[in-house]
Amino acid sequence: MDSPRFTRRAPMSERINLLAPEVRANPYPLYARLRQHAPVSQVDPGGIWAVSRYEDVMYVLKHPQLFSSEGFRQAYRPAWISNYPLADSALVMDPPRHTRLRGLINRAFGTSVLTRIEPRVREIAATIAANLPEGQEVDFVEAFSVPMPMGVLGELLGLAPEVHPLLVRWAQHLAQFTSIGPADTARQEAMRATVNEARGHFERVLAERRRHPGDDLMSDLVQARMDGESLSDTELLGFMFLLLIGGLETTLHLMSHVALRLHLQPELMTLLREQPALVPRFIEEALRHEPPAQGVMRLTSEETELGGVRLPRGVRMLLLMGSATRDEAYCADPDRFDPHRTAPQNLPFGHGIHFCLGSQLARLEARLSLEALLARFTRLSAGTQPIQWNSSLIVRGPTRLPLVAHVD
Numbered sequence: 001m002d003s004p005r006f007t008r009r010a011p012m013s014e015r016i017n018l019l020a021p022e023v024r025a026n027p028y029p030l031y032a033r034l035r036q037h038a039p040v041s042q043v044d045p046g047g048i049w050a051v052s053r054y055e056d057v058m059y060v061l062k063h064p065q066l067f068s069s070e071g072f073r074q075a076y077r078p079a080w081i082s083n084y085p086l087a088d089s090a091l092v093m094d095p096p097r098h099t100r101l102r103g104l105i106n107r108a109f110g111t112s113v114l115t116r117i118e119p120r121v122r123e124i125a126a127t128i129a130a131n132l133p134e135g136q137e138v139d140f141v142e143a144f145s146v147p148m149p150m151g152v153l154g155e156l157l158g159l160a161p162e163v164h165p166l167l168v169r170w171a172q173h174l175a176q177f178t179s180i181g182p183a184d185t186a187r188q189e190a191m192r193a194t195v196n197e198a199r200g201h202f203e204r205v206l207a208e209r210r211r212h213p214g215d216d217l218m219s220d221l222v223q224a225r226m227d228g229e230s231l232s233d234t235e236l237l238g239f240m241f242l243l244l245i246g247g248l249e250t251t252l253h254l255m256s257h258v259a260l261r262l263h264l265q266p267e268l269m270t271l272l273r274e275q276p277a278l279v280p281r282f283i284e285e286a287l288r289h290e291p292p293a294q295g296v297m298r299l300t301s302e303e304t305e306l307g308g309v310r311l312p313r314g315v316r317m318l319l320l321m322g323s324a325t326r327d328e329a330y331c332a333d334p335d336r337f338d339p340h341r342t343a344p345q346n347l348p349f350g351h352g353i354h355f356c357l358g359s360q361l362a363r364l365e366a367r368l369s370l371e372a373l374l375a376r377f378t379r380l381s382a383g384t385q386p387i388q389w390n391s392s393l394i395v396r397g398p399t400r401l402p403l404v405a406h407v408d
C-alpha cells in the first residue's frame with residue numbers, strides 16, 4: 001500500500017510540452033493544472049521532470065545532496081569543446097567544491113559592488129529615459145531592457161565600453177550551448193568561436209588586473225584569499241562567464257516585465273508616479289508574478305522521492321519557479337498583481353546554497369530605471385507589432401515588446 005507521501009493523483013491525460021508557443025505566451029494556466037494534477041511529472045522536451053508546487057521546489061533547493069547541480073558539469077564539457085569556463089563555475093558545483101568557491105567569491109562580491117556601481121547605474125538610467133522617444137513606437141526590449149544590464153555587466157567585468165554590445169550577442173549565443181548535438185559540427189564551430197572571443201576579452205582583463213590591481217570587482221576577485229587559498233584562472237574565468245549567463249538575460253527580462261505590467265495596468269503607472277515609495281514593492285511583485293528565472297535545473301544524485309513520486313537516480317529536474325511563486329501555499333490570491341504585497345520575497349532569486357549573488361544589484365538596476373521612466377512618462381500604450389515571447393525553459397521574457405511612451 002502507498003505511504004501517505006505516496007498518494008496517487010489523477011494523471012494529466014496528455015504529455016505537456018513546455019516549449020509549445022501557446023505555453024510560452026502564457027504558461028500560468030498550465031502551471032496551475034500541473035500543481036493540481038501532476039505536481040511532479042515528466043514533460044517535454046526530453047522527458048524532464050517538472051516540479052510545480054512551492055513546497056516541492058523548496059524541498060529540492062534545500063537538499064543539494066539529493067538534487068545536484070554538479071551533475072550538469074558534463075553538459076558543459078562535451079567532446080567538441082575543452083575550454084568552456086562555465087563548466088568550472090559555482091552554478092554547476094555541489095558542496096564541498098561549491099562551498100569553497102562561493103566563500104572566495106563572497107569575499108569580493110559583497111556590498112562594495114553595489115556602492116561602486118551605483119553612480120554608473122544612475123547614469124545609465126538617465127540615458128535610457130532620455131533616449132526613449134515620446135509618442136513613437138519602440139521595441140522596449142532594445143530601448144529600455146537591454147542597456148542597463150549590458151552597461152552594468154560590462155563595467156563589472158572590466159570591459160571597455162565598445163565591447164559592451166558584444167555581451168548581448170555572447171549571452172544569447174551561449175544560452176544555446178546545451179542544445180548543440182554531437183553531429184552538429186557547424187554549430188559547434190560557431191560556439192567555439194564565441195567562447196574563444198569572450199575568453200580572449202576576459203583573459204586580457206584578468207592579466208591587466210594582475211599587473212595593475214585597482215578599486216574594482218575583478219581586482220578584488222584576483223586578490224581574494226580564504227584560508228590561504230585564492231581563485232585559480234579557470235575559476236576566475238568560470239565566474240566571469242557565470243556573471244554573463246546569470247546577470248544579463250534575467251535582469252533584462254525583469255525590466256521588460258516591469259514595462260509590460262505598466263502597459264497592462266495603466267493605473268499602476270499613475271499610482272507609482274503619485275507614490276514613488278511603492279516602487280521597490282512593485283518590483284518585488286513583478287519578480288514574483290513573472291519570475292525572469294523561470295526554471296532551475298537539478299539532477300537526482302540517488303533514487304529518491306518527491307511529492308509522492310519515486311524518482312530514479314540521474315534524472316533531470318526542472319523547478320518551475322514561475323509556478324512556485326503562483327502557488328497558494330506561497331502567497332494568497334497569487335494570480336493577482338498586487339503592488340502592496342509585502343511578503344514573502346526572494347524565491348525568484350532561488351534559495352539555499354546557490355541563492356543569487358546579484359539579487360540586490362538586479363533590484364537596484366530595476367528600481368533606478370523604473371524611477372527614470374516614471375519621472376519622464378505618464379503612460380505606456382501598445383505598439384502596432386505583436387509582442388513576441390522567447391522560447392526557453394530557463395528564462396522567460398519577451399524578445400520584442402513594441403510600446404509607445406506618452407507624457408500626457
Ligand code: HEM
Nearest residue numbers: 090091246247250251254292293349350354356357358362
Ligand atoms: C532579475 C534578475 C535575476 C534573477 C531573477 C536571478 C535569479 C537567479 C536564480 C534563481 C539563481 C539560482 C540558480 C540555482 O539555484 O541553480 C541565481 C544564481 C546566480 N545569480 Fe542570479 N538572478 C538575477 C540577476 C543576477 C545578476 C545581476 C547577477 C550578477 C551580476 C547574478 C548572478 C548570479 C550568480 C553568480 C548565481 C550563481 C550562484 C551559485 O551558484 O552559487 N544574478 N540567480
